[in-house]
Amino acid sequence: MSIPFLYALVGIGLFCLGLHALIVHDHLLRKILAINVMGSGVFLVLVALARRGGDSPPDPVPHAMVITGIVVAVSATALALSLMLKVKAATGRAELPDKDGG
Amino acid sequence: MLPLILALAAGLGYTVLSLPEQVQGLQGAVADQLEKSGVTNPVTAVLLNFRGYDTLLEMVVLLLALLGVWSLGAQPEVRTESDSGPVLDILTRLLVPVLVLVAAYLLWAGAHAPGGAFQAGAVLGAAGVLWILTCGRLQHGLARLPLRIALVAGVATFMAVAALALQTGRQLLEYPPAQAGSLILLIEVIATVSIGLTLATLFLGVEPTDKE
Numbered sequence: 001m002s003i004p005f006l007y008a009l010v011g012i013g014l015f016c017l018g019l020h021a022l023i024v025h026d027h028l029l030r031k032i033l034a035i036n037v038m039g040s041g042v043f044l045v046l047v048a049l050a051r052r053g054g055d056s057p058p059d060p061v062p063h064a065m066v067i068t069g070i071v072v073a074v075s076a077t078a079l080a081l082s083l084m085l086k087v088k089a090a091t092g093r094a095e096l097p098d099k100d101g102g
Numbered sequence: 103m104l105p106l107i108l109a110l111a112a113g114l115g116y117t118v119l120s121l122p123e124q125v126q127g128l129q130g131a132v133a134d135q136l137e138k139s140g141v142t143n144p145v146t147a148v149l150l151n152f153r154g155y156d157t158l159l160e161m162v163v164l165l166l167a168l169l170g171v172w173s174l175g176a177q178p179e180v181r182t183e184s185d186s187g188p189v190l191d192i193l194t195r196l197l198v199p200v201l202v203l204v205a206a207y208l209l210w211a212g213a214h215a216p217g218g219a220f221q222a223g224a225v226l227g228a229a230g231v232l233w234i235l236t237c238g239r240l241q242h243g244l245a246r247l248p249l250r251i252a253l254v255a256g257v258a259t260f261m262a263v264a265a266l267a268l269q270t271g272r273q274l275l276e277y278p279p280a281q282a283g284s285l286i287l288l289i290e291v292i293a294t295v296s297i298g299l300t301l302a303t304l305f306l307g308v309e310p311t312d313k314e
Binding site: 008013019054067068083 | 115118119
């Protein structure tokens with residue numbers, strides 16, 4: 001197994017770790033962080049798989065896509081944090097209300 | 103829940119491992135056209151020339167996020183209004199000029215080495231965040247129209263250059279190879295300022311007014 005695949009597998013590990021945290025944690029800040037960890041995993045997979053050309057330089061297109069992705073992730077995180085503060089102000093807790101509890 | 107996630111991880115891992123070991127990606131195609139792109143760093147060439155619409159639209163995404171944050175209205179006061187303290191004050195005074203210099207270097211280096219508008223914008227944004235943490239006041243009169251003009255300047259410049267290409271009989275976002283380098287630099291300089299400001303304003307969390 002070559003080095004790019006090792007990094008790609010680590011990226012998958014990060015993605016699944018983030019997905020698990022996203023599902024099991026109630027606190028919205030933890031959910032936002034979990035989504036960011038998932039995103040980092042996807043970026044790692046993209047960057048690693050761009051390096052499969054042997055000795056030739058890495059494929060620049062996935063690298064450019066990762067930069068785009070990072071900017072989108074930052075924007076989404078900022079909006080999510082703002083929404084979380086609003087939820088906290090409205091309900092007193094930074095958690096989504098239960099289905100039955102309202 | 104854990105078995106499901108582990109199954110997903112196994113599936114994804116199997117998929118990645120079954121990909122071919124050696125792939126001729128797009129680096130050959132990029133290298134062939136690199137001469138015409140106006141820059142020598144392939145990632146910058148892809149970002150600002152070959153796939154310029156990516157960069158244009160991601161700057162729009164940043165602005166949309168800012169609009170979203172502003173549309174939520176005033177945030178409840180979460181920061182405790184305490185003095186920032188001498189350490190942060192002095193550190194900010196020392197760091198902000200250095201950060202501006204680093205941003206300028208990253209911007210310039212982007213043409214031939216890793217770097218570029220977003221990296222430089224992120225560093226500028228960090229400088230803005232430090233500045234907001236210590237004093238965080240805009241000069242009177244700067245908060246409304248001048249700030250908004252600076253925020254959209256990056257997208258506006260990009261669109262203007264793209265439209266100019268249309269006018270001269272080229273495709274949208276296609277630069278004339280002779281001027282591509284300077285056009286990319288122009289877009290990047292203005293975009294860096296816009297991105298840095300957008301990030302710092304996102305950190306502020308509310309629409310700045312003159313009274314603040």
